[in-house]
Amino acid sequence: MNFHMAQKMNTAEFPDLGTLEEQVLFASHYAVRAPSTHNSQPWLFRIGANTVEVHADWAKKLPYGDKDGRDMCISVGACIEHTRVAFSYFGMLEGLVVNEAVVLSDKKPIAIFMVHRSTGTDETLLQTICAIEGRFNARGPFLKKEIPHALLRGIEEASEPGISFAILTEHADIMRFADLTGEGMRVAHRVPEFRGEIAKWMINNYSKKKEGIPGYTMLAPGLLSLILPSLIGRFNLGGVLSKLNHLSIASSSGVIIFSSKDSPSSWVHVGMLFARMSLSLNVENIRTSVYVASIEMPDIRSRLKELLPTDEMPQFACAFGYPKVTLRQSPRHEPKDRMIQ
Numbered sequence: 385m386n387f388h389m390a391q392k393m394n395t396a397e398f399p400d401l402g403t404l405e406e407q408v409l410f411a412s413h414y415a416v417r418a419p420s421t422h423n424s425q426p427w428l429f430r431i432g433a434n435t436v437e438v439h440a441d442w443a444k445k446l447p448y449g450d451k452d453g454r455d456m457c458i459s460v461g462a463c464i465e466h467t468r469v470a471f472s473y474f475g476m477l478e479g480l481v482v483n484e485a486v487v488l489s490d491k492k493p494i495a496i497f498m499v500h501r502s503t504g505t506d507e508t509l510l511q512t513i514c515a516i517e518g519r520f521n522a523r524g525p526f527l528k529k530e531i532p533h534a535l536l537r538g539i540e541e542a543s544e545p546g547i548s549f550a551i552l553t554e555h556a557d558i559m560r561f562a563d564l565t566g567e568g569m570r571v572a573h574r575v576p577e578f579r580g581e582i583a584k585w586m587i588n589n590y591s592k593k594k595e596g597i598p599g600y601t602m603l604a605p606g607l608l609s610l611i612l613p614s615l616i617g618r619f620n621l622g623g624v625l626s627k628l629n630h631l632s633i634a635s636s637s638g639v640i641i642f643s644s645k646d647s648p649s650s651w652v653h654v655g656m657l658f659a660r661m662s663l664s665l666n667v668e669n670i671r672t673s674v675y676v677a678s679i680e681m682p683d684i685r686s687r688l689k690e691l692l693p694t695d696e697m698p699q700f701a702c703a704f705g706y707p708k709v710t711l712r713q714s715p716r717h718e719p720k721d722r723m724i725q
Contacts, residue, residue, distance in 0.1 A: 395505070395513065398474060404501050405431055407476060412436075412719035414470035414516045418659060419674065420459035421450060422585040423714045425595050427463045428724050430493070434478075434500060436471075437493035438464050439724065445488075448578045453488045455676065457648045458700055461655020464495045466516060468656075469663070473513050475503040482656075486648035494652055515666035520713050522671035524603050525635040526705030531670060536638075539664055544657035546650050548694045553638040557691060561641070561678065561701070562633035566626040568677030568684045573622025583617030594717045601714055633675060637705035640672075641688070643696040654699045665704055672702040 399406045408431055420426060426444040430437040438460065445456050464482065471477035479498035486494060531553075540551060552558055572578050587596040588609040599609025615621065633639065642658060644650035662672045678684045679698050688698050 395473075395510075398502070398505075400502060404434070404499065407474065407502055408436055408499065409719050411470040411474050411476065412467070414473075414513060415463055415467035416716050416719055416722065417516050417519065417713070418459070418463040418466040419519075419521060419662075420462065421446065421455040422582070423595055423597055423601075424456075424459070424585065425717055425722070426456050427460050428722050429719065430724050434498060436467070436497040436499055438467060438495045438497070439491070439493050440486075441722075442489045446581055448575065448581045449572075449680070452646075453648060454646075454651050454679075454699060457486065457494075457651035458655035458658065460494050461652040461657075462659035463655075464652065465656040465659035465663075467495075467497060469509060469512050469516065471497060471499055473506050473509040475505060476500060482649075482652065484649045486652060488648060511667045512663050515663045519663065519666045520671065520711045521601060522673040522703075522705075522707040522709075523601060523632065523711065524707060524709045525632055526637065526703075526707055528635070529637070529706045531637045531705070535665075535668055535670075539661055542657060542661050542664070544653045544660075547642060547644045547653050547657050548696060549640055549642045549657065549661075550692050550694070551638055551640050552691065558636060558639055558703075559634060560691060561639045561675075561688070561703075562630045564678035564684050564688050565633060565675045565701075566630040566677075568679075568681045569626040569629060570622040571681050571684070572677055573620050573625065579620070580617050583613040586613040586616065588613075594715045594721075596715075598712075598714055600712055603709065603711075629675065629677075632673065633703045635705070636673070636703035637670075639701060639703050641692060641698050642700045643689075643692055643694050643698050646697055646699075651699060658700055658702065662702065669706065670704055671707050672704045673707075674700075674702050676701060 424444045426441045428439040428441050440460050445453050476499045482495045585596045587593045589599045589606045604612050642654045678688045
C-alpha cells in the first residue's frame with residue numbers, strides 16, 4: 385500500500401474472509417493515522433491469538449522536547465483511541481484493558497485489545513472512520529466562523545477516567561493562551577539542543593521518509609522546505625514562529641486544555657480523550673491544531689493553570705476551528721512495519 389492509498393483507505397477492501405491477523409493489519413491502517421509528537425509514531429503492536437497489544441516505542445522519546453515522556457504517552461493514547469474506533473467499526477472489538485501502572489521504558493503493553501474476526505461493520509462509526517482518513521493537524525489561520533453551540537455541548541459530554549478539560553471560547557481566554565504559547569515557543573527556541581532536535585525530525589516536501597514533520601505541515605513551500613530544517617537548527621527563529629502561532633491561535637474558535645495528575649497512565653488517558661474529541665470535531669469538518677509550548681515550560685505552565693477551573697495541572701492543549709488551508713496528511717509507517725514478535 386503506498387502513501388496515497390494509506391491516506392484514502394477503502395473500507396470495501398477489508399478482507400472479510402481473511403484471517404484475524406489480516407483483518408487486524410487492515411484495521412491498523414486507521415490506528416497509525418493517530419497524531420503524534422513530531423510525527424514520531426512512537427507505537428508498536430503485537431498480534432496474539434485473540435489479542436492485539438499496543439506498546440510504546442520508548443526509543444523515540446524526545447530527550448529535549450519531551451524529557452518526562454508526557455507527549456509520547458499522549459501520542460500512544462491517541463493511537464489506542466484510533467485503534468478502538470477501527471476495531472469497533474469493523475466489528476472486531478471484544479474488550480480493551482489499559483495499563484493503569486505505566487512505567488517509562490517498561491516493556492509491558494500500554495493497552496491490550498481483545499479481538500475476534502469481523503462480524504460486520506458498525507455503520508454508526510462510518511463518519512468517524514472517514515474523519516480518521518481526512519484528519520490533519522491544522523496550521524495557519526482559521527476562518528471567522530462560529531461553531532454551533534449544540535456541537536460544542538456534544539463535545540463537552542466526552543469523558544475519560546481521571547481527566548478534566550476546559551473548552552475556552554471567550555476571546556480574552558483564547559488570547560491569553562496564545563500569549564502563553566508564544567512565550568513558551570520563544571523560551572524553547574533559545575536552547576540550541578531543542579532546535580537541533582526539531583530540525584532532526586523535519587523532512588522536506590519531497591522526502592520519501594515515513595516519519596517526521598514535512599515542511600508542508602508548517603505551510604512551507606517546496607524550496608523553503610529544503611532549507612527550513614537547517615534554518616531552525618542553526619538560528620533562533622522562536623520570535624518568528626511565536627508570532628505565526630499566536631496569529632493562528634488568535635483566529636481559532638476555541639481552545640481545549642486537558643488536565644490530570646502528572647503520571648504516565650494519566651497522560652495515556654489524556655491522549656485517548658483528545659483523539660476522541662478531535663475526531664468528533666473532524667466529523668463536522670472542524671480541525672484541531674496542537675499547541676503544547678506553554679505546557680512544556682514549568683513557569684508558563686503554572687500561569688496557564690490559572691485559566692482552568694481545576695487543581696490539576698494542564699497536560700495538553702489544542703486550538704480548533706475551520707482552517708483556511710487544507711493540508712496534506714503527514715506520512716505514516718505501514719502497520720506491518722510497526723509489529724513486534
